[in-house]
Amino acid sequence: MSRLTQRLRLAVLLLLLLNLSYFFWSEGMLRGAGLGPTVQTEPQRLARQIKPDAVQLRKPEAVMPDSAASAASASASTAGPAGECLEAGPFDEAQSVALRRAASDVLPASAWALVPTLTPARWIVYIGQYSSPATIENKRAELAALKISVEPLTNPELELGLSLGHFETRAAAAAALEALKKRGLRKALVVQEQPELPGVVLRVRLSNGLARAQLSGLTPALAGKDWLPCR
Numbered sequence: 532m533s534r535l536t537q538r539l540r541l542a543v544l545l546l547l548l549l550n551l552s553y554f555f556w557s558e559g560m561l562r563g564a565g566l567g568p569t570v571q572t573e574p575q576r577l578a579r580q581i582k583p584d585a586v587q588l589r590k591p592e593a594v595m596p597d598s599a600a601s602a603a604s605a606s607a608s609t610a611g612p613a614g615e616c617l618e619a620g621p622f623d624e625a626q627s628v629a630l631r632r633a634a635s636d637v638l639p640a641s642a643w644a645l646v647p648t649l650t651p652a653r654w655i656v657y658i659g660q661y662s663s664p665a666t667i668e669n670k671r672a673e674l675a676a677l678k679i680s681v682e683p684l685t686n687p688e689l690e691l692g693l694s695l696g697h698f699e700t701r702a703a704a705a706a707a708l709e710a711l712k713k714r715g716l717r718k719a720l721v722v723q724e725q726p727e728l729p730g731v732v733l734r735v736r737l738s739n740g741l742a743r744a745q746l747s748g749l750t751p752a753l754a755g756k757d758w759l760p761c762r
Contacts, residue, residue: 616736617736639740650728655695656719657695659693660690735758
């Protein structure tokens with residue numbers, strides 16, 4: 532065996548002994564011989580602590596002046612619940628143009644939207660058309676004698692005539708007509724007063740920064756329509 536190999540083996544053995552010695556020293560296994568690292572723990576400090584696990588950190592609460600608190604309370608009373616959804620409509624294309632302009636001026640962009648909607652067709656039990664308003668009044672008197680009520684017409688093309696009820700389907704209007712005939716009604720028919728109409732609904736979501744009172748700025752553009760909870 533060469534001298535170089537012997538020296539390498541000797542070096543490996545020395546390193547192994549040094550590592551073992553350090554391990555025994557660091558783990559306190561040589562304290563019996565007076566050797567070992569200095570103890571860093573201080574148990575006397577832990578003994579003086581009173582329920583350290585119950586300690587909690589809290590942020591200081593801001594004190595609001597009475598005047599500011601009153602103003603905040605008044606604002607909250609008109610704001611409505613945060614996140615409350617309201618809608619108005621439907622509006623046709625011309626109305627939606629004016630409504631979009633008004634909403635852009637009054638409301639934050641993230642608080643409102645124009646949502647497409649579809650107004651269903653409407654059918655009526657109809658009598659007419661008559662030649663004069665006098666004939667209309669005579670027919671009203673006849674219907675009153677039969678205890679049949681009259682409803683306003685919303686389609687000007689059906690003037691001069693009378694509506695005896697509005698219905699969402701032709702079948703419902705036809706059933707109502709048959710019931711009226713049994714009460715003595717003659718010469719009435721089912722007519723579509725309004726076709727299915729596309730439109731939009733204005734939908735607004737209230738928040739801490741948007742109160743219900745701010746919606747009053749949109750009143751002129753609502754065409755008389757009221758705010759209702761979102762469907």
